[in-house]
Amino acid sequence: MDEGKLGRAVSETEALPIRARRPTVGVRVGRVLVGGGAPIVVQSMTNTDTADAEGTAGQSIELAAAGSEMVRVTVNVPEAAAAVPEIKRRMLDAGCQAPLIGDFHYNGHVLLTKFPECARALDKYRINPGNVGKGARRDEQFATISKVAAENGKPVRIGVNAGSLNQELVMRKMQENTDRDLGRTSEEILNECMVLSALESTELALASGLRKDQIIISCKISRPRDLIAIYRDLSARTDQPLHLGLTEAGMGAKGLIWSASSMAVLLAEGIGDTIRVSLTPRPGGDRREEVYAACELLQALGLRSFAPSVTACPGCGRTTSSTFQELAERIQDYIRDRMPEWKRQYEGVEELKLAVMGCIVNGPGESRAANIGISLPGTGEEPACPVYIDGRKATTLRGTYEELSAAFRALLEEYVAAKYPPRSPASGSPDSGSPDAGPAAPAPVPETLRIVP
Numbered sequence: 001m002d003e004g005k006l007g008r009a010v011s012e013t014e015a016l017p018i019r020a021r022r023p024t025v026g027v028r029v030g031r032v033l034v035g036g037g038a039p040i041v042v043q044s045m046t047n048t049d050t051a052d053a054e055g056t057a058g059q060s061i062e063l064a065a066a067g068s069e070m071v072r073v074t075v076n077v078p079e080a081a082a083a084v085p086e087i088k089r090r091m092l093d094a095g096c097q098a099p100l101i102g103d104f105h106y107n108g109h110v111l112l113t114k115f116p117e118c119a120r121a122l123d124k125y126r127i128n129p130g131n132v133g134k135g136a137r138r139d140e141q142f143a144t145i146s147k148v149a150a151e152n153g154k155p156v157r158i159g160v161n162a163g164s165l166n167q168e169l170v171m172r173k174m175q176e177n178t179d180r181d182l183g184r185t186s187e188e189i190l191n192e193c194m195v196l197s198a199l200e201s202t203e204l205a206l207a208s209g210l211r212k213d214q215i216i217i218s219c220k221i222s223r224p225r226d227l228i229a230i231y232r233d234l235s236a237r238t239d240q241p242l243h244l245g246l247t248e249a250g251m252g253a254k255g256l257i258w259s260a261s262s263m264a265v266l267l268a269e270g271i272g273d274t275i276r277v278s279l280t281p282r283p284g285g286d287r288r289e290e291v292y293a294a295c296e297l298l299q300a301l302g303l304r305s306f307a308p309s310v311t312a313c314p315g316c317g318r319t320t321s322s323t324f325q326e327l328a329e330r331i332q333d334y335i336r337d338r339m340p341e342w343k344r345q346y347e348g349v350e351e352l353k354l355a356v357m358g359c360i361v362n363g364p365g366e367s368r369a370a371n372i373g374i375s376l377p378g379t380g381e382e383p384a385c386p387v388y389i390d391g392r393k394a395t396t397l398r399g400t401y402e403e404l405s406a407a408f409r410a411l412l413e414e415y416v417a418a419k420y421p422p423r424s425p426a427s428g429s430p431d432s433g434s435p436d437a438g439p440a441a442p443a444p445v446p447e448t449l450r451i452v453p
């Protein structure tokens with residue numbers, strides 16, 4: 001191959017380019033900045049009964065500790081509105097400063113007016129323009145919510161949803177399509193109506209006293225390709241910050257893949273200032289899964305760093321025992337448990353890379369590429385687990401699964417404490433949604449970890 005061809009071949013293997021973030025107006029939500037060049041913010045929503053202040057505050061704190069930088073609660077009935085100030089107080093008492101967002105449908109104008117302490121305690125109101133009222137009442141009730149927000153100095157999210165789209169707008173656009181013989185599909189019309197609903201509602205919010213830097217927009221739909229089309233259109237027509245999410249994504253692999261495949265396309269194009277992954281949890285499942293998914297999505301694209309990444313092979317016929325899977329799972333869980341504390345203590349720890357591999361085929365290679373990696377023995381291999389630290393074989397572990405797990409965790413703790421400098425107070429709280437600090441300058445590897453057998 002000549003040099004010209006070689007040069008082209010190399011450039012073709014460059015990583016997927018991520019386009020610069022689309023410029024948007026910055027909106028301050030509590031202590032978190034959304035848009036305006038700030039890092040993309042992760043948010044989630046509780047599924048507790050909001051009237052249960054203790055339970056809802058508890059879950060909000062859990063979600064925030066898992067990485068959710070804003071937490072939304074439904075405010076659907078007077079009892080829920082009455083509980084909001086206590087939820088906020090409990091969060092603050094626990095040291096959780098994640099902004100609290102109220103989700104309103106149908107009666108937001110009533111609840112926010114009758115419960116002024118709720119209006120004051122919330123950091124943002126989500127309004128669904130399709131669920132504010134019908135006919136002339138819709139604009140009037142939407143304006144009431146906007147005015148409460150303006151009086152309290154709060155931002156709003158105008159959250160259009162395909163499942164509750166303003167039907168009068170849809171009928172008008174369908175009729176126009178027929179009358180003018182435009183030949184548009186019903187999906188195209190629905191997509192356009194979502195964008196129009198968001199833009200018209202933004203105008204109404206501005207006319208009701210809100211400023212541009214108090215309005216975030218979303219247009220959620222459950223079909224990935226339509227989500228991409230809608231947000232491309234929306235981002236071309238407004239500079240309000242956009243909240244991104246595939247609504248009603250569903251359960252398990254389906255919810256994860258459908259969310260990631262659509263949101264990744266948009267994020268790679270620089271579209272989206274805050275995201276939520278709307279997973280349906282299994283009965284009794286962990287609500288934090290949606291937070292982990294959102295963080296992983298941003299981290300996979302290189303847009304944010306939240307937690308150390310664990311490279312683990314899928315296992316195959318060479319791994320006939322479950323030790324390898326159990327160790328990989330336990331290390332992942334251990335990191336999640338330790339991250340809140342590590343993040344408070346150490347600068348740049350979220351950049352840490354680990355590997356837990358199942359045999360010698362790819363184990364040593366992946367382990368060397370990680371900061372700290374372990375390669376377990378495959379079937380028929382010597383029962384020894386080489387551990388690599390910063391690309392060099394540091395030690396070999398032997399023993400039962402419990403002993404291996406404990407020894408690897410101890411090495412991990414030692415590595416984190418030695419490698420990452422203490423977080424300075426000036427760098428801010430890591431759950432603040434403040435700009436990423438970026439990777440810390442690596443500290444020297446401690447002598448105890450430089451064991452080469």
Ligand code: SF4
Pocket residue numbers: 313314315316317318319357358359360361362363378
């Ligand atoms: S590293 Fe080994 S155990 Fe893991 S998938 Fe590859 S061959 Fe299988």
